[in-house]
Amino acid sequence: MRVEFGVLGPVAAWDRTGEPRSLKGPRHRAVLARLLVARRRVVPVARLVEDLWGAEPPADAVGTVRTFVAGLRRSLEPERAPRTASRLLVTEGPGYALRADPDGVDAWRFERLVGSLAHVPPARAVAVLDDALALWRGPAYADCAGESWARAERSRLTELRLTAVERRAEAQIARGTATEAVPDLDAHVADHPWREDAWQLLALALYRSGRQADALSVLRRARRLLREHLGVDPGPRLARMEEDVLRHAAHLAPGPGGTAAQVWTEATAAYESVVPSRARTRLESTAGLMRDLAVTGGGGLEAARRHRVAAVAAAEQLGDPELTARVIGVYDVPAIWTRCDDPAQADRLVGAAERTLRLLPAGPHDAARARLLATVAVESRGTLPTDGPASGARALQAARQAEHLARRLGDASLLAFALNGLFMQTFETAGLAGRRDAIGTEILSLASRTSLVTYEVLGHLIRLQARCARSDLAGADRHATAADALAERHELPLVSVFTTWYRALRTALTAPLPAAASAYRDAAMTLDGAGMPGLESGLLPLALLCLHVRHDEPFDPGPRCDWGPYEPWARPLLLASEGREDEAVHLLGSVPAPPRDLLYEALWGLLAHTALRVGDHATMRRAHTALAPAAGELAGAGSGVLTLGPVSAYLDALTTALRHS
Known part of the structure; x- marks a missing residue:
């Protein structure tokens, strides 16, 4: 029965x-x-x-x-x-x-219907949700409303019903019948004015019904009600919706059936309904989404960094090291610049990766270990010791361990990530452009065979830098062109930042000073909103200073010039240029060795130039020792953005000055 x-x-x-x-x-x-x-x-x-x-x-x-x-x-x-x-x-x-x-039980049947929409097209979703909502005869457990034991279940079912109403409206809009969604949504927001997603859907339905003015009116009504009832301003999604309506944003238009925006809406809605809000899968999905978001640049890159750290912290709180390893390791975004955009965030990620390595149980977890080690290497960029041997540095050790594991496992994407970490730590001494060129060559070969597009771009950019260091501008041109072509085909906007700066460097090597300075100022504009403070901070004044040194021309940066992290190595030369040579000598005596990164040779070149100018023999000897391994390179050109000219010229001048001291 x-x-x-x-x-x-x-x-x-x-x-x-x-x-x-x-x-x-x-x-x-x-x-x-x-x-x-x-x-x-x-x-x-x-x-x-x-x-x-x-x-x-x-x-x-x-x-x-x-x-x-x-x-x-x-x-x-x-x-x-x-x-x-x-x-x-x-x-x-x-x-x-x-x-x-x-x-x-009608409640159980309702949950099953709402949860069955993962791969359902909009028209079918509307029908399913109609059936689900028809099961409701009134408030859940209506005759037990005052019972404490029923309160949580009543709240849960009520929330699920409200979500179903909104998902039904979303499906109506997606299938092209936005007008039909308006009356129910209007009643819905009247009864539940705190639900911002409902207000956004109502505005979208009105806009797609040709009622832009009504859509704006609804959004302003939402703002007023939220302030009056809850004392809060609308969230960023609702605020962005108002901006999009005002400017007729392309993604708001319904377009032909099956637009990318509609596909995205349906897919994310299905994910929301199928994957429980606290599921571990969501943390992994968040990290994977942040990986894709990072390559969009600008706010996307900044958001990716922020949410990635939050996802890792949430994974650690669950106490599952295998999950944490996956959340950390899935973010294998290629990195080309050797200075961190956010050192504090990088430190947190390195700390989480190291803790997870210690907690990861013994067994078949070598791939996860390799990804954690590669993460340590990539996120520890620019942290090799500034003085003394670097072979014992943890980041370099992690890079080598990751490479060893990846080669043994034969995983192409893992090896590409590990090689990226190794590239970040290939600055034990000056003059290692050849080694980095070999890494770039392997990454490029590996990525082109296995369709790892972002790593294929990375390989081209690493080889571009190495070619610049060795004065091979024709080779660098080929890699810049190839990187730009891939970026255009696969919508990778950050690539143009690096290729534009390379072309400014090329101009600096071949054109008069005014043209080169103009090219650098144009290149600096690509950094506005790019989301890369580690690249942006101080780079333009440093490039212009190097340019003027090469042309033996005075450089006036102005009183408000922001040298960013490069001030310790630029300041002595600026003092000397102002005739304050005693102060320059005093400052040279305490200036630290430059960090071991892409600008290592350039900053040592500035110190060498300043020491020669003020006769500081101690700094001359330090500079000669540091620059000697790079005798065949252009100082700083391995960065792909700036140069002080041939290292050999500085070595010759230092040798002569020291011989006559």
Whole structure:
């Protein structure tokens, strides 16, 4: 005998013909409702007593509960023979359980329908949601509204219903019937003015119905109500919606069926419905999405960094090192610049990766270990020791370990990531452009064979830098052209930042000073909003200073010039240029060795030039030792953005000055 139960409204029961079962009084209904809330699990008699009467139950409460259960059994299974066990409302252990059919409770059926929309087209989604919403006869557990044990379930079902209403409207808009969605959405926001997603959907439905003015009016009404009722301003999505409506943003237009925007909307809506809000899968998906967002540059790159750190922190809080390893390791975004955009965030990521490496259980986790080690290497860019041997540096050690594991595993994408980490740590000494060129060559070969487009771009950019260091501008041109072509084909806007700066460097090597300075100022404009403060900060004045040094011309940066992280190595030369040579000598005595990164040779070149100018022999000796391995390179050109000219010229001048000291 099949019995169906209803809780989306007053508690009810029906037989297979649809005839209602008599549930007698309110206490009987309360017992039935409490068992339905338990979702087929046993509810002890003591708990039923407490839920029905609170802290002061009557003396015969247990017997009364048994009477209620017996009455429910007679109502739900009237054909059951006397003294035979119930198969529906069963006695088990210390209490009772209602073994309702999995599809025999309207709330459970509603949840199943709403959760079945992962790969459903909009038209079908509307029909499914119509069926789901039709199951509601009133507020969930309507006759148990005051009961504390029903409160959480009532709230959960109510929230799911509101979400279903919004998803139905979203599907109507996606299938091209936005006008049909307007009336229900209008009523929905009137009843629930705090739901910002509903306001956004209503505005979109109005806009796609040709009612731009009404869409703007709705958004302004939402802002007013949120402030008046909750004392808050609209969130960024609602604010952005108003801006998009005002400027007729292209993505708001319905377009032909199956537009990219519609596909995205449907896919994200399906994901929201299918993947539970606290699922570990969401953390991995977030990290993967941030990886794709990072290559868009600008706000996308900044948001990717921010949300990536949050996802890693959330994964660590769950106490699952394997999950944390996946969340950290999936973000294998290629990196070409050797100075961090956000050192504090990088430190947190390195710390999380190191902790996870220690916690990762022994066993088949070598791929995860390699990704964590590569992350340590990439995020520790520019942190090799400034003085003394660098072979013991943790980041360099991590890079080598990651490369070893990746080669043994034979995983192309993992090896590309590991080689990127190795590239970031290939600055133990000056003059290693040849080694970096070999890394770039391998990355390029690997990526082109396995369709790793972003790493193919990385390979071209690494080789561009190495070619510049060795004065091979024709070779650098080929790699710049190839990188630009890939970037245009695959929508990678950040690539043009590096190729534009390369072309400014090329101009600096071949054109008069005014033309070169203009090219650098034009290149600096590509950094506005690019989301790369580690590249942007101080780079233009440093490039112009190097340019003027090469042309033996004075450089006036102006009083408000921001040298960013390069001030310690530029300041002595600026003092000397102002005739303050004693101050320059004093400052040279305390200036640290430059960080071991792409500008290592350039900054040593500035120190060498300044030391020669003021006769500081101690700094001359330090500079000669540091620059000697790069005798065949252009100082700083390995960065692909600036140069001080041939290292050999500085070495010759230093040798001569020291010989005559």
